[in-house]
Amino acid sequence: MNLIEAGKRIYDKNLVVGTSGNISCKLDEGRILITAAGTCLGNLTDGDLVVVNLKGKVVKGHKNPSSEMQMHLKIYDTYRNIKAVIHTHSPYASAFAYLAKPLKTVNPESEMLLGEVAVSPYRPQGSVGLAEVVCETIKGRNAVLMEKHGVVTIGKNTARAVELAELVEETAKINYLVEMLGQAKS
Numbered sequence: 001m002n003l004i005e006a007g008k009r010i011y012d013k014n015l016v017v018g019t020s021g022n023i024s025c026k027l028d029e030g031r032i033l034i035t036a037a038g039t040c041l042g043n044l045t046d047g048d049l050v051v052v053n054l055k056g057k058v059v060k061g062h063k064n065p066s067s068e069m070q071m072h073l074k075i076y077d078t079y080r081n082i083k084a085v086i087h088t089h090s091p092y093a094s095a096f097a098y099l100a101k102p103l104k105t106v107n108p109e110s111e112m113l114l115g116e117v118a119v120s121p122y123r124p125q126g127s128v129g130l131a132e133v134v135c136e137t138i139k140g141r142n143a144v145l146m147e148k149h150g151v152v153t154i155g156k157n158t159a160r161a162v163e164l165a166e167l168v169e170e171t172a173k174i175n176y177l178v179e180m181l182g183q184a185k186s
Contacts, residue, residue: 011042
């Protein structure tokens, strides 16, 4: 799955709206392909993708890379086997992120593929501090909630990172329903 297909899929699944979210993939050991700042993931074209080196310098493309580029670069630098990073603002998972509430495993898929989805401490959007805490929190995991922000998933390919983003949102919905039903029961 290429980034244009990935963007359309996560947009169509309502994991992002408008120009929120960003996605990237590792091209080789020295470059990543990342969405440009201010682009709608549901309508990406080749012109909305930027190639940057691992220092963040644009080496191909005419737009500025996503404001979250530092986070993507830090993940790729720290976890060499990761080939894709997806950042969404899916509504249920983002609500849990806003409240700094980790997601519990609620079904076999979430237990096997996600485990508990931890929350990285709040840091300003696009900051090096955010990149550092996300990278630290995601260690040993495939997904993390960013406090007061959204979701990050990682994978060995773009398709897997997208599937995990979908699973995080589904897990958040089930967490919400379990909490609501549990309150109604008591």
